[in-house]
Amino acid sequence: MGKETTITIDNKRFTFEPDETILDVAHRNNIFIPTLCHLKGATPTGACRICVVEVEGAPNLVASCATPAANDMVVYSESQEVIKDRRSIIRLMLSSGHHNCAIRDFDTKDWTQFQLKVLEEDGTQDLCPVWGECKLQDLAYRYQVKAKGLPQSESKYPMERVNPFIIRDFSRCILCGRCVQACREVQVNNAIDFGYRGADTKIVAGADVALKDSDCVFCGECIEACPVGALVTEHALKPERFVKTQKVRTTCSYCGVGCQIELNVQHNRIIKVNSAGDVPPNNGSLCVKGRFGFDFVASPERLTSPLIRKNGKLEGATWDEALDLVADSLTQVKKDHGSDSIGVLTSARVTNEENYIAQKFARAVLKTNNVDHCARL
Numbered sequence: 583m584g585k586e587t588t589i590t591i592d593n594k595r596f597t598f599e600p601d602e603t604i605l606d607v608a609h610r611n612n613i614f615i616p617t618l619c620h621l622k623g624a625t626p627t628g629a630c631r632i633c634v635v636e637v638e639g640a641p642n643l644v645a646s647c648a649t650p651a652a653n654d655m656v657v658y659s660e661s662q663e664v665i666k667d668r669r670s671i672i673r674l675m676l677s678s679g680h681h682n683c684a685i686r687d688f689d690t691k692d693w694t695q696f697q698l699k700v701l702e703e704d705g706t707q708d709l710c711p712v713w714g715e716c717k718l719q720d721l722a723y724r725y726q727v728k729a730k731g732l733p734q735s736e737s738k739y740p741m742e743r744v745n746p747f748i749i750r751d752f753s754r755c756i757l758c759g760r761c762v763q764a765c766r767e768v769q770v771n772n773a774i775d776f777g778y779r780g781a782d783t784k785i786v787a788g789a790d791v792a793l794k795d796s797d798c799v800f801c802g803e804c805i806e807a808c809p810v811g812a813l814v815t816e817h818a819l820k821p822e823r824f825v826k827t828q829k830v831r832t833t834c835s836y837c838g839v840g841c842q843i844e845l846n847v848q849h850n851r852i853i854k855v856n857s858a859g860d861v862p863p864n865n866g867s868l869c870v871k872g873r874f875g876f877d878f879v880a881s882p883e884r885l886t887s888p889l890i891r892k893n894g895k896l897e898g899a900t901w902d903e904a905l906d907l908v909a910d911s912l913t914q915v916k917k918d919h920g921s922d923s924i925g926v927l928t929s930a931r932v933t934n935e936e937n938y939i940a941q942k943f944a945r946a947v948l949k950t951n952n953v954d955h956c957a958r959l
């Protein structure tokens with residue numbers, strides 16, 4: 583057996599595996615180290631530097647997400663120097679963009695009142711669409727950082743609202759690159775990348791075109807990865823975002839994978855779908871259907887009672903009438919042409935349980951294995 587390798591973080595000793603970083607060991611042992619650019623499972627880039635820690639003997643602070651743990655390494659995760667560094671990183675980020683989330687000029691202990699004041703004065707369009715869910719905002723609270731005193735640099739690039747589902751607000755982008763990694767390493771779509779240089783740097787799709795004109799498949803993985811409000815859905819700019827949502831964990835019904843999703847429900851209506859986090863089988867990822875294909879649930883065009891075609895025209899009917907007609911017709915077809923002349927087409931827009939019942943009915947009652955479903959968005 584090889585010698586056990588250990589690292590000391592904040593005066594506590596921990597063992598570690600050969601491929602673990604300082605951040606991995608810290609998080610595994612419930613030691614808080616903030617991250618912004620770090621995306622679990624993707625190659626560490628060390629782009630944002632918010633995860634810096636002090637390592638004994640090292641000349642500078644090191645990015646814990648990109649530094650492998652080493653035997654006998656001694657780490658301090660929140661020394662004074664570390665805190666000072668993190669505060670200046672946050673301050674610079676807040677000053678370079680449109681982060682009107684009520685931190686910059688915070689002068690009161692009552693956040694909620696202040697938020698309401700900003701809301702009243704700025705109007706909903708201008709208040710950050712991810713207020714309360716932004717990692718940068720969280721860190722500004724945690725480290726009590728304001729950007730007062732620093733010159734405000736505005737974004738060169740206008741908001742992009744021409745895409746289905748996704749709004750890109752470059753004025754809030756902190757260039758952490760998580761969206762690029764999510765697109766490239768998680769979904770393997772390669773639709774976006776860093777473009778231009780220096781102060782002009784921008785996350786671009788293709789040759790800097792709108793997402794809708796690029797290879798983007800609108801899976802929304804980039805929205806899930808964005809730690810700030812630079813990538814949001816249309817919904818995020820609507821007033822409902824201030825109303826509390828009820829979270830309902832469920833299974834996506836679009837295909838047989840069984841992706842775990844979380845519905846955000848307000849007044850019995852789904853307003854947003856997230857992945858349910860780092861759980862199998864999708865481990866945080868979703869496709870365009872699972873993430874955005876939920877409008878049909880509350881569509882006013884949904885049928886609420888059966889229709890029967892009479893003389894070429896669909897007419898309203900009772901459930902008894904409709905069920906009798908279907909039962910008689912299926913019995914007749916089966917008698918005349920056999921079970922295999924019948925096929926049952928179910929839908930991705932009903933629950934898995936309902937699909938199960940439909941196939942059971944097809945196999946056990948109609949005696950056919952001709953079962954399929956339509957997964958159209």
Ligand code: FES
Nearest residue numbers: 628630631633647
């Ligand atoms: Fe480590 Fe960004 S989280 S550098």
